[in-house]
Amino acid sequence: MSRLARIAEILQEILDLPDLVVTPELSAADVEDWDSLNHIRFIVAVEAEYGVKFTTREIAGMRHIGDLLAILDARAGD
16 A cells, blocks of 8 residues: 555544545645544654654654655655
């Protein structure tokens, strides 16, 4: 399973939107149910899934799913 596909599953589960189409360009502004509480739940779930802890700066810089994927890719290369 690709990283994008797994991130999509996590987000769909958090938002309870199984039909949500998740692309690298998707942002919280695009999804009505993606509020600040769900954003925190999503970040925590991704951290748990990938065994990482994002910095405040990284989280603040995440504007789209692609930004999250880029951070995970960079972390995988460490």
